[in-house]
Amino acid sequence: MAKLAETLDDMPGMDDLLSRSGLEFMQDMIAGRLPGPPIGAALGFAPISVEEGRVVFEGAPQFTVTNPMSAVHGGWYGAILDSCMGCAVMTTVPRGSVYTTLEYKVNITRAIPLGTRVRAIGTVDHAGRSTGVASGEIRGIGDDRLYATSSTTCLIMKMA
Template sequence: MLGMTGLAFMQGVLDGTLPAPPIGKTLNYRVTDVAPGAVTFEGSPTFDHCNPIGTVHGGWYGTLLDSCMACAVMTMLEKGTGYTTLEYKVNITRTVPLGMQVAARGVVQHMGRSTGVANGELRGVEDGKLYATGSTTCIVLRP
């Protein structure tokens, strides 16, 4: 990763020349769009992603949003730098039904030398409804 820009790395994940993040297989989501300062993941929750009362666990929403927002920040990184999530927040506005396809889009709001800030939305692919929002601050790691 450090041998290419963050945008080139994410484009490699999108086109399959680089491996997708392993968590995507576990939580049933994949990258579907990459642009400078914006990344979209799509997926759908299964019964394996439910909490004890049978609804989609908040961690599923959080992981999808953390992924798209942090990867949006990654697209702004120059060659030789890394990043990690410093903090993130998620607001769930409604429950995603099992099997429903959703798109999580992260967009960079600020990119500085040491931090990047992004917002995200989780929307139904077919109905366009808002299911959750998020915000993140990522720290830029320089060698």
């Protein structure tokens, strides 16, 4: 992702969103033709690849996302997994439509050591007219260890 939005005015508008398919929108964001959201910079992750039905994010949790027990907060796992799964669903959304997450579930299988580079992979299991279902996982880049699994259901809404 080449550039990130720095203000709400920098964020892509509805015209940017609705004039593209979800896949085109994601491709343009990763290529830097559209600014990306700042959440990834704040939490230390970013999308690195996109294809229809599959999106990959990479990142590393830093000290700023620790909980009172000095471990990576579960919300970090949730944020990167919600991002990769939701964006995977986005790649199946037709031009003129948008999606939103209805629910997601995360199963943390082991703690991610601070600074460990991980890959979060979101894969679409079902893409219908009104719902999308996806699964996700976090794996270590260096060791391929499984750190978490997840699932989501998203609502797909026709806007135009």
